[in-house]
Amino acid sequence: MENSLMPTGTFFVRACPTCGRNLEVRVELMAREVECVHCGASFIASAESSSIFDDQRIEQILARAQQYIEATMHRRSSDSLDTAPSERL
Structure with missing residues (x-):
């Protein structure tokens, strides 16, 4: 069987509420706690940056x-x- 180059998951881009850097978050992790790979901050993955987090x-x-x-x-x-x-x- 030939190796497929198709992605195994779907991602959305979300800015970290702490450091502001963009992250690719797997859709499967929606509404779960994730950790920023850049600064280590934890937050709940959502499709949109909440203005509360921005504030x-x-x-x-x-x-x-x-x-x-x-x-x-x-x-x-x-x-x-x-x-x-x-x-x-």
Whole structure:
């Protein structure tokens, strides 16, 4: 019997709600928990990206950005307090 090059399953493309990269998800996995091969995040496979997931992702990114800003500002203020006035010039 000859090997067939036909695909064994049907896929749909879905963006990972965490990293945003596109994934090919087998139709058989619809409504099941899957894992992103890029970032390892788990999510429920669905044909469409839910706006709830998109909103959560945006909120996560904004929270991380705010943490970075606060840490940077705190580091700068503590560095300036440690420096003697003559060294600040």
